[in-house]
Amino acid sequence: MVAVAVVDDDAEARARLRGYLARFAEGRDGMALSVDEFPSAVALLHHYQPTYDIIFLDIEMDEVDGIKAAQVIRETDPATILVFVTNMAQLAIKGYEVEALDFVVKPVDYYSFDMVMRKALLRMDRRRQSTVRLVTRGAVQVLPISHIDYVEVQNHYITYHTTDGDFTVKGTLAQAEDALAQGNFMRCNRWYLVNIDNITGLDGNLVTVGGRSIEVSRSKKQEILRAVTASMGGAL
Incomplete structure (x- = not known):
């Protein structure tokens, strides 16, 4: 539309x-x-x-x-x-x-x-x-997808954590996934969507992105590992 x-x-x-x-x-x-x-x-x-x-x-x-x-x-x-x-x-x-x-x-x-x-x-x-275009309290934020490190959902609100600050809007993680379909994002658990290209560390069940360590669920661990490896050109 x-x-x-x-x-x-x-x-x-x-x-x-x-x-x-x-x-x-x-x-x-x-x-x-x-x-x-x-x-x-x-x-x-x-x-x-x-x-x-x-x-x-x-x-x-x-x-x-x-x-x-x-x-x-x-x-x-x-x-x-x-x-x-x-x-x-x-x-x-x-x-x-x-x-x-x-x-x-x-x-x-x-x-x-x-x-x-x-x-x-x-x-x-x-x-x-x-x-991605976000409407926050009557204003519009147009964020480059590459600047988004991870997305977090809490109580029907999603927060985009970016290199330019944090932006919170009402919605679901599924809606965020659709909005970020052009990027390289994956769910690492029920509450977080991470930008694979911005991950700076992977240690056990934790990924580091945007200065934050986020837990990866057991079911997602191998999928995340493969994605990170591919993003780094197989250098992991």
Whole structure:
């Protein structure tokens, strides 16, 4: 599912983009899309939650313009892909300050829209392959998978222990496994998922990762040993 927001004070412009989104999804075997429309930046920012993959954001709007709205969004959401929609291309240059992907000029033609959507999906794929996105207390943390040493579950909460600090979200170890499928992670017991590539020591039933010694269950010991050996090029 790709979650998209269309923010524009022009109802006709919103309808055009919604139609383009439906056409784009249909051309990809009915790719799953959810689309929310907002008639103003104020409406988008009211109780904003970092749930959108892509936001099409009109620049010229009353009260709060698109540039200002993007700056507010970036305070809590560094991951969403921003695409500016504008009557004047020169205004979109400010998009680099908020790491916008691109811009399209009104009236938006389908060719330009299609190109931007292709770029957006490519960026999403690259991020998903190398990072994990966590929503913590209304903020978004995008963590490089290689920075995650191990994941711990306690009372329906999972903590990602990383070289950049610890981040706790509600969830299960199975959900963490799915999110980290692109990495080299394995369960060492019921409560811990370890990054095989970051293990620095293996002694008996203990592995050392991120400066922490974690017990390996008997049923997992040989599997972990083989994985560590393979990660080290057979040098263990």
